[in-house]
């Protein structure tokens with residue numbers, strides 16, 4: 536994918552790439568598959584709603600009693616988010632993938648986050664509701680993607696500003712991956 540930027544001499548926004556990479560990673564550990572954000576970008580239109588709600592949480596998470604007068608009201612939430620399809624797509628995605636996990640039981644290997652929740656429910660049906668499973672799947676995407684992307688961006692930013700550390704990392708990675716970096 537990076538070769539394509541080099542060959543066409545297009546500017547490559549590393550911040551965007553890392554954000555899309557983080558999305559794919561969180562999708563993979565939650566649902567067991569990525570949605571190819573790396574190549575397709577935000578084709579599920581999730582970034583807008585994530586931006587709106589993370590700003591909201593940063594402010595009103597400090598004064599939680601306000602929430603019942605604000606976005607706890609679904610009509611107001613739809614109005615503030617503006618792009619209602621984005622919210623619905625996100626919820627649809629969580630519901631669809633949860634249903635798929637119920638239909639395809641775990642058969643071994645590393646379990647996804649969703650499979651663990653579904654197995655837990657099958658063993659102890661009262662421990663968690665379907666809505667809570669959907670909420671946890673959405674929670675991972677909203678809590679895990681920006682944070683991971685920001686951490687990765689910082690790592691790259693500081694590595695690029697500190698050539699000694701960058702060289703040392705390349706040397707270490709080259710040795711363990713047995714590749715020339």
Ligand code: HEM
Nearest residue numbers: 561564565674675676678679680681682683684685686687
């Ligand atoms: C560098 C990456 C990350 C940072 C800096 C970070 C930071 C945090 C912080 C500060 C909290 C609040 C803890 C508290 O309540 O005191 C939190 C909660 C949470 N994080 Fe992360 N996180 C990261 C990655 C992730 C990832 C990858 C996932 C999921 C795949 C995730 C899922 C969650 C969830 C679900 C919560 C809420 C837990 C609860 O119910 O209290 N986070 N994270």
